Amino acid sequence: MHPLRKRRLILILVMVSGIAVATGFALVAFNQNLMFFFTPSDVKAGKAPSNRLFRMGGMVVDGSVKKSDTSTEVWFDITDNEKTVTVKYNGILPDLFREGQGIITKGKLNEKGEFIAEEVLAKHDENYMPPEVAATMKKKKPAYIKE
Template sequence: MNPIRKKRLTLIGLMIAGIGVATWLALNAFDENLMFFFSPSEVVEGKAPEAHPFRIGGLVQTDSVKRKPDGLTTAFSVTDNAEAVTVEYTGILPDLFREGQGIVAMGQLNQQGIFIASEVLAKHDENYMPPEVAESLKTAHDEAVANPQPQASIQ
């Protein structure tokens, strides 16, 4: 083989290997930083990953906020009006956090099925709701209208 051809072939091989390594590094970084959104109904159904961080969003359920004795840990339930998931967060909650408000929490599920949040975001005014939360609430409402549950009568 001609030495010039051999040099060109080596250079092309190194370029292809470099592009391959760069592509692998980019895809690996993208996979590590990818964070999906799940509604409480999807989490209860088991669609959410157990060992990977994700976002959960919905409304803070009324009378569900409980503060732990350490003063920083708060447990509350997030609902999409169909299912509810318990969320535990250690830190200072946003000023707009309260019962009945829309929130998005980032974190992951523990072995007991409790969502351990690393960050909690509250909606910033009464007109705004993250699109994922609005869609999951609308879907849960549509399913409840299509499949009404019989209500227990109070005697």
């Protein structure tokens, strides 16, 4: 390769790797802030902020969803298969909300250690299949929560 071109190539490689390293350091430094949510284990271990809003993510425990007869209030437990936190929410749930589904909820802990949610988002998994296949894979389809 022509020496001038070689010098340009080396210059570009040095520049891109330098920026990559700098970005890497910045990302490591901000890692905590880039975490979109905490797990129930984090919350039970006291890692989540205590008097400010934060997000918690986990699976809705089968059979834990209780709806109020008179209002849109709903209680359910979410788990990361280690610890479980009870969530109280008043509002409209997304279409994908159902038992066994991964969700992310934003809110605050109250003094009893319950999570008072302002927002509930459903996190869908990366699997796509028709209902028949899902039924044979799981035997039992996850129960759909009727609004």
